[in-house]
Amino acid sequence: MAKADLHLHTTYSDGRFTPSELVDAAVLAGLRAIALTDHDHTGGLPEARLRARNYRLEVISGVEINTVWQERELHVLGYCIDETLDWWVDLLATQRQARERRMERFVQRLQDQDVPVTMADVRRHAGHGALGRPHLAQALVENGVVSSEQQAFVQWLSYGSTAYVPREGMSPVEAIQAIRKAGGVASIAHPKGLPLEEGNLIETLIEAGLGALEVVHPSQPPVLREYYRSMAEHYGLLWTGGTDDHGPKGGRPARIGSDSVPYAVVDALKARAG
Ligand SMILES: [Zn+2]
Numbered sequence: 001m002a003k004a005d006l007h008l009h010t011t012y013s014d015g016r017f018t019p020s021e022l023v024d025a026a027v028l029a030g031l032r033a034i035a036l037t038d039h040d041h042t043g044g045l046p047e048a049r050l051r052a053r054n055y056r057l058e059v060i061s062g063v064e065i066n067t068v069w070q071e072r073e074l075h076v077l078g079y080c081i082d083e084t085l086d087w088w089v090d091l092l093a094t095q096r097q098a099r100e101r102r103m104e105r106f107v108q109r110l111q112d113q114d115v116p117v118t119m120a121d122v123r124r125h126a127g128h129g130a131l132g133r134p135h136l137a138q139a140l141v142e143n144g145v146v147s148s149e150q151q152a153f154v155q156w157l158s159y160g161s162t163a164y165v166p167r168e169g170m171s172p173v174e175a176i177q178a179i180r181k182a183g184g185v186a187s188i189a190h191p192k193g194l195p196l197e198e199g200n201l202i203e204t205l206i207e208a209g210l211g212a213l214e215v216v217h218p219s220q221p222p223v224l225r226e227y228y229r230s231m232a233e234h235y236g237l238l239w240t241g242g243t244d245d246h247g248p249k250g251g252r253p254a255r256i257g258s259d260s261v262p263y264a265v266v267d268a269l270k271a272r273a274g
C-alpha cells in the first residue's frame, strides 16, 4: 500500500535535515508522498520539490503554524496551500518576527539570571528558519549550562520556569482562516492533551474552517488514535498523520516513515482543498 508521512520538519524550522536530505530519507523509507510542515515557514518547499523530481515521490505543500489559545500552544497544520501568495509569505514572516522577539526576551531573562547565552548562540543552531526553543536548548547544552536539551526545557524553558516567556502570535481561528484563504486544508496537530470537546473549542474551530484532525502521531497511542478518528468522523472532518520527524538527533535515527497514513489521505486532502 502506498504510504505518506504528512508531518515533517527541516532546517527551515527546527529539523536537522535539509529539504533535500529529507526527500532522500523519504525515498529510502519507501514513502509515496510527504508534506513539509515547518513551523511558520514554507520556504523549504522549492528545494524539496526540485529534489523529488529525481524520484517517484510527491511533495505536498504544508506548514505547522504555532498559535496561542488561552496561553497555551495549539499547533495548526495546513496542507495543499498556495505558499507563493504574497500575503501568505508576509503573514508567516510576521509570525517569525514574533518568535524572534520572544527569543530575545528569553535570552534577556536568562542573562538576567547570569546564564551565559546570546542571540548569536541561538542563531547558530537555527539554520534558515524560524527560531524556536529547541535552538535555545541546544545553545544551553553547548555553553555547558545544562547537560541535555531535556534538562534545558525542564529547568529554564518550559511554562512555569524562571526564564519562560509566553508566546504571542496568531490565534487558532486566525491560522485556520489563513490556511483556508490560501486554498488549503487545516488540521489540528497532535491534539493529545487539548480539551477539544470542552466548551465549544472544536465547534469554534470547525466554524473557522477546520478540515481535519491529526490522528496518527507518535505521541498518540492506538487508543487515542481511535478516539480522534471517531471524533473526526463525528464532525465530518478528514484525518491526517505523520511522524513529526525532526531528523536524526543524539544518536537516535530519523523517524521518518516509521509511522504513516495511506496515500488515500493525500487524495482526500486534495479533494477538500481549493
Ligand atoms: Zn507541533
Ligand SMILES: [Zn+2]
Pocket: 007, 008, 009, 037, 064, 244
Ligand atoms: Zn511538528
